[in-house]
């Protein structure tokens with residue numbers, strides 16, 4: 001592929017590996033952005049849109065988007081706040097995956113019991129900007145200055161090993177299930193930041209004519225995300241119980257209500273959040289709803 005073939009195309013950055021990669025591929029599929037990625041090539045042209053996908057390390061995506069070279073990107077909220085170009089990046093959509101927390105951790109056996117105890121000591125992290133800001137505030141509050149300030153040291157990976165290796169008194173690292181932290185004999189003292197994957201665009205785009213296409217892709221991705229968050233709940237209910245039923249399933253705008261052939265009975269159909277469905281069905285059963293059915297959404301626009 002030569003560089004001219006990128007002319008006029010929307011450049012869309014996707015993490016090339018790691019925790020966010022597979023989910024990003026399913027978002028591209030849900031948004032019907034078709035492509036064939038050749039082995040080892042990090043740029044590939046979409047087959048059905050004037051888009052080129054650029055596969056980059058998640059941590060480099062904010063700076064490419066922030067400089068305006070790349071129009072859209074998916075990466076973690078954490079790496080955006082860590083990046084130097086963050087003031088030129090807008091978070092367009094939260095994507096609901098890649099959820100994790102950046103936490104201060106120390107060995108279980110340590111005498112350090114609070115972040116104030118850790119202040120002034122050695123902290124190893126891959127998030128030196130966020131960890132630096134966090135401990136600067138604590139150092140200021142505790143009036144630690146000069147040599148007494150917390151020493152933040154950067155490592156590129158395997159942060160959880162730093163305490164056992166004698167490099168650190170504590171670390172600042174990402175936690176999801178907590179398995180890595182526990183396996184390394186660590187526990188968390190505080191959360192610096194909660195994070196999830198986000199869709200970002202540049203506030204200083206080089207390709208201004210692409211704004212309508214950015215809007216279209218954003219709307220498609222919002223639909224893909226909503227379809228994984230919501231299900232359709234349908235059930236039959238006595239007309240007298242309708243106010244109680246619609247209070248339980250109010251829908252996004254309003255529920256769809258249709259008459260049944262049987263007198264005094266209605267069918268109700270409503271979008272509900274997937275995570276709340278068990279409780280909602282319990283409450284519907286309690287007010288006499290029958291034939292409750294849940295339908296997954298393949299895709300939607302809401």
Ligand SMILES: Nc1ncnc2c1ncn2[C@@H]1O[C@H](COP(=O)(O)OP(=O)(O)OP(=O)(O)O)[C@@H](O)[C@H]1O
Pocket residue numbers: 015017018019020057058059075076077078079098099100156157174175176177195196197
């Ligand atoms: N355990 C996790 N659970 C959920 N999301 C995570 C987790 N670890 C990281 N993330 C998210 O995914 C982003 C990329 O992290 P990941 O470890 O996959 O990066 P990577 O590209 O493999 O980085 P590296 O090149 O440093 O190994 C993080 O910035 C964070 O937003």
Ligand SMILES: O=P(O)(O)OC[C@H]1O[C@H](OP(=O)(O)OP(=O)(O)O)[C@H](O)[C@@H]1O
Pocket residue numbers: 018019157158159160173174175176177178179180181
């Ligand atoms: O709480 P957990 O579910 O165990 O997840 C946390 C781990 O996940 C991330 O690393 P990852 O496994 O992506 O590998 P990396 O260290 O190579 O980035 C992160 O840096 C932690 O080490």
